[in-house]
Amino acid sequence: MKYRTIIEPFRIHSIQAIDLPDQAQREAALQRAGYNLFGLHADEVIIDLLTDSGTGAMSSEQWAGMMRGDESYAGSRSFFRFESVVKDITGLPEVIPTHQGRAAEKILFSVAVKEGDVVPNNTHFDTTRANVEYQGAEARDLVVAEGTDPAAILPFKGNMDIDRLRATIGEVGADRVPLVMVTVTNNSGGGQPVSMANLRDVRAVCDEFGVPFYLDACRFAENAWFIKMREPGYENKTPREIAREMFSLVDGATMSAKKDGLSNIGGFLATTNPDLAANARNLLILTEGFPTYGGLAGYDLEAVAVGLEEVLDENYLRYRIRSTAYLAETVAAEGVPIVQPPGGHAVYLDAAGLLPHIPPHQYPAQSLAIELYLAGGVRGVEIGTVMFGKPDPDGGPDTPAPMELVRLAIPRRTYTQSHIDYTAEVVIDVAQRAESLSGLTITQQPPWLRHFTAKFAPLD
Numbered sequence: 037m038k039y040r041t042i043i044e045p046f047r048i049h050s051i052q053a054i055d056l057p058d059q060a061q062r063e064a065a066l067q068r069a070g071y072n073l074f075g076l077h078a079d080e081v082i083i084d085l086l087t088d089s090g091t092g093a094m095s096s097e098q099w100a101g102m103m104r105g106d107e108s109y110a111g112s113r114s115f116f117r118f119e120s121v122v123k124d125i126t127g128l129p130e131v132i133p134t135h136q137g138r139a140a141e142k143i144l145f146s147v148a149v150k151e152g153d154v155v156p157n158n159t160h161f162d163t164t165r166a167n168v169e170y171q172g173a174e175a176r177d178l179v180v181a182e183g184t185d186p187a188a189i190l191p192f193k194g195n196m197d198i199d200r201l202r203a204t205i206g207e208v209g210a211d212r213v214p215l216v217m218v219t220v221t222n223n224s225g226g227g228q229p230v231s232m233a234n235l236r237d238v239r240a241v242c243d244e245f246g247v248p249f250y251l252d253a254c255r256f257a258e259n260a261w262f263i264k265m266r267e268p269g270y271e272n273k274t275p276r277e278i279a280r281e282m283f284s285l286v287d288g289a290t291m292s293a294k295k296d297g298l299s300n301i302g303g304f305l306a307t308t309n310p311d312l313a314a315n316a317r318n319l320l321i322l323t324e325g326f327p328t329y330g331g332l333a334g335y336d337l338e339a340v341a342v343g344l345e346e347v348l349d350e351n352y353l354r355y356r357i358r359s360t361a362y363l364a365e366t367v368a369a370e371g372v373p374i375v376q377p378p379g380g381h382a383v384y385l386d387a388a389g390l391l392p393h394i395p396p397h398q399y400p401a402q403s404l405a406i407e408l409y410l411a412g413g414v415r416g417v418e419i420g421t422v423m424f425g426k427p428d429p430d431g432g433p434d435t436p437a438p439m440e441l442v443r444l445a446i447p448r449r450t451y452t453q454s455h456i457d458y459t460a461e462v463v464i465d466v467a468q469r470a471e472s473l474s475g476l477t478i479t480q481q482p483p484w485l486r487h488f489t490a491k492f493a494p495l496d
């Protein structure tokens with residue numbers, strides 16, 4: 037190619053205004069929200085990088101598809117279109133729509149996991165972990181050691197540690213391991229991809245012990261692109277072929293269509309196991325809806341069906357992964373420590389590296405996330421001891437999380453390069469005065485998923 041600039045392979049068709057609250061308004065908003073960025077109103081945020089989940093822009097083809105939505109309670113045309121796309125991409129024969137990813141997790145774990153079980157994963161996402169623990173089982177993270185070293189530059193830091201997986205199943209016994217899960221890309225571990233070779237190795241261990249293997253497939257297309265770029269033998273395969281091969285190695289998958297379904301809502305559970313599917317459908321009827329809509333409107337199923345096709349477009353994926361890397365490279369060039377190499381959907385700032393003076397139990401990543409908002413109205417999310425640490429029952433310091441990160445997740449097809457340039461400027465400014473930041477204490481917290489609703493007070 038003659039020109040090196042990779043452009044957005046789309047143009048803007050409809051826009052939404054961004055409010056520009058000033059510093060005093062941001063400070064007041066933070067106080068009201070108890071220093072929890074989940075408590076902000078979206079109008080109080082300038083660049084919203086809280087999540088890439090359900091926040092992307094849909095295409096005109098998706099909106100057109102929504103007009104075709106068939107709202108029949110049972111057997112709608114939209115369901116069969118959705119089912120056919122999911123089957124075609126995954127090759128998995130049983131497809132159960134759900135309103136989002138965690139509903140698929142809840143249903144899968146309710147039918148497959150019992151008290152005392154152990155579920156291995158490279159790294160559980162927060163809702164996945166909570167849904168496993170809710171069944172009285174243990175969620176065990178077995179990512180390769182390099183996966184928790186932010187500075188190590190390696191192609192597949194999301195890989196499962198195969199030796200630890202084998203040792204874990206050996207230790208607890210295969211009868212207490214109802215399934216093994218691998219999250220692609222590894223969201224809580226820096227959005228790092230998993231190689232096809234690693235998926236094959238996990239499959240082999242699962243076969244050795246007779247344990248089913250499931251994919252947490254939220255970002256399967258981004259993972260497929262990394263395989264194409266980084267794994268020898270895949271450079272000439274299409275993302276669709278690579279995705280199909282990834283799914284061919286598993287017995288099932290949970291999916292949040294709010295990520296690589298390019299939709300604002302939706303998800304599915306897919307499996308090869310008809311008995312598990314039958315149980316899951318019964319539960320679905322109880323909690324989500326009839327098995328041909330699973331808590332979604334017919335038009336949502338249409339949006340997901342179109343989105344799953346669009347996400348595998350090479351021009352889209354090239355732009356997507358490049359635009360995330362662009363933010364990462366811009367801040368890293370100014371010395372800001374980040375998880376390297378950049379993930380697919382987000383840049384993860386290494387708060388432990390940037391704020392060594394704030395100990396984990398004073399939440400350095402929360403402190404950094406708050407300062408990014410105060411300084412420039414940029415909202416990221418803490419992925420550190422607030423999200424994954426364990427409170428001490430006797431009131432002592434929390435058990436820290438393995439990493440203290442601030443995730444800046446990039447909504448799909450939503451922000452332009454100048455939004456990203458602005459974000460980089462804010463990050464660099466805050467990083468340059470990192471030593472002036474101080475920690476926080478938690479003043480209020482719920483028993484589960486505390487990061488969503490906990491309240492904090494700044495320490496001086």
Ligand code: F0G
Pocket residue numbers: 086087088089136137138139161163164219223252254291292293294303
């Ligand atoms: N698994 C992974 C790896 C995820 O990243 C998420 C959601 C889920 C499961 C649950 O899906 O939200 O549709 O119920 N992640 C979002 C995030 C919320 O911000 O990373 P859901």
